[in-house]
Amino acid sequence: MKMPAKQWLRENRGFLVFLLCFGFFRTAIADWNPIPTGSMRPNLLEGDVVLVNRLAYDFKLPLSEVVIARLGEVQRGDIITFSSPKDGTRLIKRVVAVGGDQVEMRDERLYINGEAARYEDETAVREPVAGLGEWPARRVQEHVGGQRRQVQWLDGVHARSSFAPLTVPPDQLLVLGDNRDNSADSRYIGLVPRQAVIGRAHHILASADLDGVWTPRFERFGMALR
Structure with a gap:
């Protein structure tokens, strides 16, 4: 026998309220983002789950992308999550240059x-490189624009290692992966509109080695990103 809609709503109202609160929290305040690829190695590893502050730059209408208030500005060096201007996929990269x-x-x-x-x-x-196994790489400390971070290149892998001078327009961002030879970033997908930014990633919430048994990497839990 089919349960009347009013009775169903009454019996499940607690769960529905939880879903609404959960949706509000994830779309307006904070979110978490699993790392599926090695584009941000060596700083972010496959299997990391990062905590994303959705209030770092904008307050958006819950369950939407409508900006209600602008709360801050994206800075060089920030690690951001955003919707790709190419196909809408959620990506995570480092901001290298901002408007101007x-x-x-x-x-x-x-x-x-x-x-x-x-x-x-x-x-x-x-x-480790998908489809290639273990691959020789070079890690360095990159210092530029008042920022310092560790980046790496993969030996013998030919990525777009040069591009002509570009002045970034207002409310646009140029982003790169820290794994410079294995990242679909602004060299391939173009500049990222500020309105496509979801939030700033600032800590690793949890981490597991994608070795088939998901061994926890406890030493990475709570690690601050830089």
Whole structure:
């Protein structure tokens, strides 16, 4: 016998309220984002789940993308989640240049507003690459625009390591993956409109090694991103 709609609503109102509160929280305040690929290695690993602050830049109407209030500005060096301007896929990358910045890349070296990046502390490692297995890579500390982060290149992999000088328009962002030779970023998908930004990732909530048994990586729980 089919249950009347009013009775169903009455018996499940607690669950419905929970769903509404959960939806409000995830779409307006905070969210979490699993890392499915190695595009942000070595700083984010496949199997990490990052905490995303949706109030870092905008307050949006819950369950929508309508901006009610602008709360802050995206800064160089921020790690953001956003909807790809190419196909709407949710991505996570690092902001390298914001509106008004002039940026270019020459043979893997970044230039921001005429300042050439410095690369220090190069270390040879072997990195897992989907379909290729363990691959030789070089990790370095990149210093540019008042920011410092660890990035890497994969030896023998030919990505877009140069692009002409570009002045980023207002309310646009140029983003790159920290794994420079294995990232679908602004070199391939174009600039990211500010309105496509979902939030700023700031900590790793949890992490598990995608080794078939999902071994927890407890040392990464709660780790701050930089």
